[in-house]
Amino acid sequence: MENKPLIQFKNVSFRYNDKAPWVLDNVSFTIEEDEWVAIIGHNGSGKSTIAKLINGLLFPQKGEILISGKKVDEESVWEIRKEVGMVFQNPDNQFVGATVQDDVAFGMENRGIPREEMIKRIDETLKAVGMSDYRLTEPHRLSGGQKQRVAIASVLAISPKVLILDEATAMLDPNGRKEIMQTVSSILDERNFALITITHDLEEIVQADRVIVMNNGQVWDEAKPRDIFTKKEALREIGLDVPFVAILADELKQYGIPLPKEPLNHGELLEDLWTLHLRT
Amino acid sequence: MNSIIIGQYVPGDSIIHRMDPRTKITIIFFFIFIVFFANNVTSYGLLVVFAALSVFLSKVPLQFIAKGLTPIWFLVAFTFILHLFVTKEGELFFDFWIFEFYTGGVMQGLAISVRFFLLILVTSLLTLTTTPMEITDAIEDMLRPLNKVKFPVHELALMMSISLRFIPTLMQETEKISKAQASRGVDFKNGPIKARIKAVVPLLVPLFVSAFKRAEELAMAMEARGYQGGYGRSKLRQLQIGKIDIMVYLVFIAVIAGLFLTRTYG
Numbered sequence: 001m002e003n004k005p006l007i008q009f010k011n012v013s014f015r016y017n018d019k020a021p022w023v024l025d026n027v028s029f030t031i032e033e034d035e036w037v038a039i040i041g042h043n044g045s046g047k048s049t050i051a052k053l054i055n056g057l058l059f060p061q062k063g064e065i066l067i068s069g070k071k072v073d074e075e076s077v078w079e080i081r082k083e084v085g086m087v088f089q090n091p092d093n094q095f096v097g098a099t100v101q102d103d104v105a106f107g108m109e110n111r112g113i114p115r116e117e118m119i120k121r122i123d124e125t126l127k128a129v130g131m132s133d134y135r136l137t138e139p140h141r142l143s144g145g146q147k148q149r150v151a152i153a154s155v156l157a158i159s160p161k162v163l164i165l166d167e168a169t170a171m172l173d174p175n176g177r178k179e180i181m182q183t184v185s186s187i188l189d190e191r192n193f194a195l196i197t198i199t200h201d202l203e204e205i206v207q208a209d210r211v212i213v214m215n216n217g218q219v220w221d222e223a224k225p226r227d228i229f230t231k232k233e234a235l236r237e238i239g240l241d242v243p244f245v246a247i248l249a250d251e252l253k254q255y256g257i258p259l260p261k262e263p264l265n266h267g268e269l270l271e272d273l274w275t276l277h278l279r280t
Numbered sequence: 281m282n283s284i285i286i287g288q289y290v291p292g293d294s295i296i297h298r299m300d301p302r303t304k305i306t307i308i309f310f311f312i313f314i315v316f317f318a319n320n321v322t323s324y325g326l327l328v329v330f331a332a333l334s335v336f337l338s339k340v341p342l343q344f345i346a347k348g349l350t351p352i353w354f355l356v357a358f359t360f361i362l363h364l365f366v367t368k369e370g371e372l373f374f375d376f377w378i379f380e381f382y383t384g385g386v387m388q389g390l391a392i393s394v395r396f397f398l399l400i401l402v403t404s405l406l407t408l409t410t411t412p413m414e415i416t417d418a419i420e421d422m423l424r425p426l427n428k429v430k431f432p433v434h435e436l437a438l439m440m441s442i443s444l445r446f447i448p449t450l451m452q453e454t455e456k457i458s459k460a461q462a463s464r465g466v467d468f469k470n471g472p473i474k475a476r477i478k479a480v481v482p483l484l485v486p487l488f489v490s491a492f493k494r495a496e497e498l499a500m501a502m503e504a505r506g507y508q509g510g511y512g513r514s515k516l517r518q519l520q521i522g523k524i525d526i527m528v529y530l531v532f533i534a535v536i537a538g539l540f541l542t543r544t545y546g
Contacts, residue, residue, distance in 0.1 A: 055504050057500060057503060057504060078506065078508065081504065081505075081506045082506065085505075086501075086504045086505075088497065088500075088501055088504075090494075090497055092449050092494070093493075093494045093497035093498050093501065094497070094498065094501035095445070096442065096445070096498070096501070096502055096505075097445070098413045098441055098444060098445050099413075101516065102413075102516060102517065105516035106502075106505060106507075107505040107506055108514070108516075109513050109514050109515060109516060110505060110506040110507045110508065110513060111506055111514075112512045112514045113514055114514060115514060115515070115516060115518065118514070118516050119516075122516075138445075138448070139445065139448075139449070140448035140449060140452065154505070155505075158505075158506070
């Protein structure tokens with residue numbers, strides 16, 4: 001199957017004003033339909049700016065951005081936003097509705113979707129994120145993870161072609177993070193859309209199909225997660241925390257334990273270790 | 281923190297709770313008018329029965345209603361006493377030193393007190409049985425004609441609903457900041473009033489800063505979700521005039537008719 005390009009960045013440069021330094025400097029990449037791409041980088045590497053450019057919340061000074069072949073500009077921006085859904089970092093500051101179902105409805109109301117259809121989609125999407133029991137709950141009675149799940153549901157309700165999670169787990173506790181990542185992967189099994197996860201946490205890139213590493217406004221590397229994990233020293237130099245498993249694997253190798261592949265998580269490392277003698 | 285209830289809404293499923301908020305607001309609006317038309321015992325009695333029946337049907341525990349009335353007890357007592365001293369009509373029934381009390385004063389005082397009482401009772405019944413969101417929806421709907429004179433009705437309603445939604449969030453934030461500042465040595469509870477007022481500054485400044493930051497992020501999130509003003513929007517929450525509302529309107533019209541009859545013949 002040949003994949004079609006969904007998002008194309010062509011030599012995009014952006015800065016907030018004329019005197020400011022370039023936040024993005026001649027960035028080009030392509031994201032295909034139904035692909036999961038993780039964009040990773042330290043604070044100020046320009047990764048969140050990419051998200052805002054895709055959604056037309058900001059416009060580049062140089063270069064162009066195409067979504068399904070349409071150029072993102074002032075005219076096409078409302079069309080683009082139907083295809084691009086975003087979940088932001090702070091769970092509280094993106095919850096518009098007075099209750100869960102009002103919030104899921106907000107994006108649909110903006111698009112003038114008829115009421116019956118809204119009710120149907122609210123049911124579907126809340127079920128997909130496992131929040132069906134909370135339809136009439138007010139936001140202050142929800143945990144951060146629950147609020148983010150509602151935010152994901154409200155994006156799914158407009159069935160976008162791409163879902164961008166802009167550091168959506170950064171303000172959550174470890175449980176909330178797990179909750180979100182599990183929700184996302186279960187939805188990906190059932191629906192077709194491209195997923196872009198923007199993060200500074202290397203733990204969150206392991207499930208992605210492809211990783212774009214940003215550094216100082218430029219694409220530093222573009223590779224599969226496993227290949228990224230082999231460049232530990234370089235990652236550390238650009239300010240990213242290498243996960244414990246990767247460090248442990250390195251140490252083990254130094255002690256002469258041959259690991260067949262770069263392990264991505266505890267499970268894989270364990271698998272490699274207990275089968276060690278079977279293979280030799 | 282889960283106990284925050286905005287306004288004084290008492291959850292329930294009574295007839296009054298299920299009424300369309302527009303019906304409630306309309307009826308209260310006219311009730312406020314007709315209260316001033318009552319002029320004798322029968323007509324007052326009719327209004328009192330109507331109000332009492334509403335309270336009974338709402339199934340709101342009486343202590344909540346009493347709580348809503350507390351701030352006006354003083355006002356009611358004050359106007360009653362004022363009338364007692366000032367009005368010099370009817371028969372003199374009590375004379376003491378320079379004070380002379382007339383029956384007219386007592387009657388007038390009682391009438392005014394009952395009026396006050398009724399007004400506060402029905403309006404607090406509205407907030408006791410209607411969520412702030414319903415009231416916002418009703419206001420948006422009832423102000424819709426003003427759209428013709430370019431009055432931003434939808435924006436006003438959205439502002440109201442977002443403020444309501446953020447009250448608990450900002451309260452939680454206030455608590456967090458006050459704990460953080462207390463741990464740094466700010467004393468909110470002790471000392472002279474001047475010092476305590478000064479202690480509020482380190483609470484308010486961070487609260488405002490964060491509120492503005494929230495507003496900015498919220499605006500961006502709303503835009504990202506396709507918000508472009510009221511035009512062409514559909515609505516999830518819908519108000520619907522039901523059987524209850526029609527019945528209530530009929531009862532209320534009967535009350536008005538009864539009032540004018542008793543006013544003339546009673």
